[in-house]
Amino acid sequence: MYSRNLPYLLLLPATLFLCIFFLYPFVLVAWQAFVSDTGEFTSEYFMEMATHWKFNTALTNTFMLALAVVPFQIALALYMATLVNGMKRGRDLILYVWTIPLGISDLAAGIIWLAIFEQTGFLNSMLQGLGVIEQPVGFLGYQSKGTIFLAIVLAEIWRATAIVLVILVAGMGLIPKEYYEAAEVFGASRWKQFTRITLPMLKPSLQTAMILRVILAFEVFAVVVALGGTNLPILMGEIYTWQYDLRDSSVAAAYALVVLAISIAFTLLIMWGLRTPKGARV
């Protein structure tokens, strides 16, 4: 039954799928971004993108968001995963509850947080009810970019920490108990066990979780649109605007390639930074 070709045959459907639904559109997008209407190679669209007054703001905002959200999420997920793993009872229940936000679309998540932060929202009515403020405050107005940013960071942490958590919990389950038993024998503290056993053994899971999160962070869109409208330009939002409002697919394609380049760069960086030496693999 077993043939040497079998693995390749089994990989074929997935490969075909990727070629048709990823590589082919990618080539089309790249073509759109680099080739002008008359069929010549051009950097005109990239120039138009880079010289547009919103480009730098969008780029900076996207990086700042990723920088504010991802490290915090990783730390939080690590802590939550440790808690879950140390539980004797109710572990599954807690895990289910914590992963509820995963089942909610990002736009819905954005709208939930909008209902909290907007001028007629829950936060305002609560503060007013407590007598802290007299008039509703416009938290998400154009002057309070800081608050908008904070609201987006909160919404993103609430929404997407669970995906990191799930990966880390699974990863922790794979670490052999013997290491901890040995550490106990030598009297290692909890913290020492965490830094010397859990973290190093968790590297492959951390790598996966970080790559996934970082890529998603650079693709953040719906939450920002819901909470910030056009007040906080980000790369994905600009792609949408150029494609649908300005009807210029070429510049939109140029933006898309920038997002792709950033994602690839960070994936490589994380893979290199969290690589496990060959001899140390389990």
Add this chain to the structure above:
Amino acid sequence: MMVKKSLMSLALAAGLTTLGAGAASADVLFWSTQGNTVEESQAMRDQVLAGFESGADFQPSDTGPWITRIEAELQAGSGKIGVLGSLHGSLISLGDGLADLSDVNTDGVNSTFLELGKLGTDQQKYIPWMQATYIMAANKKALEHLPEGADVMALSYDQLIEWAKNMADATGSPKFGFPAGPKGLKHRFFQGYLYPSYTNSMVSKFRSPEAEEAWNKFKELWSYTNPGSTNFSFMQEPLLTEEVWVAFDHTARLADAFNQRPDDFIGFPAPAGPTGRGFMPVVVGMAVPSSAPDMAQAKELIAYLSQPETQIATLKATNFFPVVDVELPDDMPAAVKLSGAAIAAMSGAADANPGLLPVGLGDLGGKFNAVYVDSFERIVLAGQDVRAVLDDQADTLRKLMEEAGAPCWAPDADSEGACPVE
């Protein structure tokens, strides 16, 4: 979904057209892009055109097939279409193929729109049929804060600013609202209201000193504008929650507020600036193609549709407003009554200065709007230097106009070739 739907309506329209042409050859074929839903076209036939004695055959269609057929008939030099009904922007592209309607009785028809109907020639190329537009709405609570001596039905921009300031001072929070949200129609305000009111232009004086003044005035107004405005897209919502008391928007986007609480709101005209009361009418016109089978009968239909009673029946059928002076009867929905009063006062004002929807830009319409939205975001929201932003955006605008090769439209003076940005 969308494709399927429009394909279906296309097929349906084609089918109906053949049917209509076969059944009643003596009727005037009224070929329209408006009244295009089943309910509206049925109402047009039963309530509007039934009273036309010579008989009319109302055939609405989507703009694409509408243009294709009339162009084919014009090219052939003969055809079945008697009367055309469409937006100003679509009629303008047929210019040379339209017959002169100067001898049609136009008593009581709005003179500003009649002028637009000449399409820059000395002939009456189309007769205005109906209209929609953008107006202002106010909660009645706001009226007591009006500046002294100000008439709400004839405000100036300075008075509006003072009013907004008074409300902010009296209530502790800005009560003027502006649809600056992502889906808000803010660009129409700058194109059709602010620019015509200060520069008597929409395009060519984009970076003029007058435009600079206009933006500075708007900045002043903005300082008394509810900061939540950048999240408002349909002003009826914040008007109903009373987050704002006074707002600018499209009549259709104020209708809910007017209909739900008709006693609490009024509609009123947009303010006036140094070069008049700029406003952007959405004008629908009636024209007769030079290929019409019976010119006299076609003109008769147009005269019939311009009568006050027919105009009111049309309003009920299509929700578009009359272009003639009429007293609206009492059985109208509140939104029609409230916005109708505002529209009549605005288009009939002595200083009325209509600016039309952009014409001839095709696919570049989005980028044209973005020039105004970007200027707003940079000048007003980001606080950048007005002069520098206008110079920069003017380059973008000039490139756009040249790429589209679009000649100027009202209120800009006609141009040879692409509309220049001075």
